[in-house]
Amino acid sequence: MANTYEAIATVTVGSGGAADITFSSIPATYTDLIVKLSGRSTTSDADMYIAFNSNTSNYSRRVLRGNGSAASSTSGSDRYVGTIDSSGETASTFGNWEIYVPNYAGSNNKSYSIDSVEENNATQAFQYFIAGLWSNTSAITSLKLEFIAAGTFAQYSTATLYGIKNS
């Protein structure tokens, strides 16, 4: 039987950090994509944003966030995809983040879902569930994660792109 959950590429951030994590030249041979990230920002800016195919328009999202004591919900017409650990949180602690993008090579608009946690050795830590939509019918060939203010990914941040086939 076919091997259907394959690692396509892995990015590991080296010393000095990285302004973004980008997967490019994504083949269209899979059914769905998953990115798993262990990440941390070098600054207080840890709000991550996504860009498919280097396009920064026509995104929307709904967020459910828990902070350890209460839940809240927000929405927006932007590329926000969650918050990972910032420089103000427990040292050497990295947030976990996963995005699932079904039918990424199809001709429909691209739905995506995200589960993530912002780890912290304190009373307050955050968990996110996000529904996202990129209203664009192009096949996804690249995926970029970035901070649009001042953040950079810290050394040892790692992200792996997986492809899933349904046959």
Added chain:
Amino acid sequence: MPITYEPIATTTLGSAAADVTFSSISGSYTDLILSFSNVKMASGTDTAINFQVGNGSVDTGSNYSFTIMGARSASSTPFSNRLDNTTTGRSNWYTSITTSQAGISLMHFMNYSNTTTYKTILTNSRVDPGDANYSGVETIVNLWRSTSAINTIKVMPNSGNFATGSMFTLYGIKSA
């Protein structure tokens, strides 16, 4: 390396359908994942996406219960709710797919083939932003009170039909 994440079956609807059923599911995996992709309604707005499971045929008795946490566009206040002794489980409840807002969902059937314990089904579902009321995110823990192995899964909107092009894929996961 052993293959541990295998596609079992895929259904892409060629015409509108009231339900999608996977049957004769092998018991050789540890867990199952049912993935929804680009699932929309053929007409109208759905009020929930339900499912039933069983062995040989689906259980239509009042043997399901579920607890939900989520948020949707109708309110900035998240919600949580629970129902007991229902005739279906749910992958979506307060969020709803429409003819234009697609739903994506991952349903996790844990230890589905054992004959000792009741079965837990975890669902993480999202409905595309854009609808004023029903877009959002939900996570639901479902319980099917039966010790029977699951070899049949049926998913269906609470009313109406799934749209043409809606895709459902069942994967098997092996622990080793």
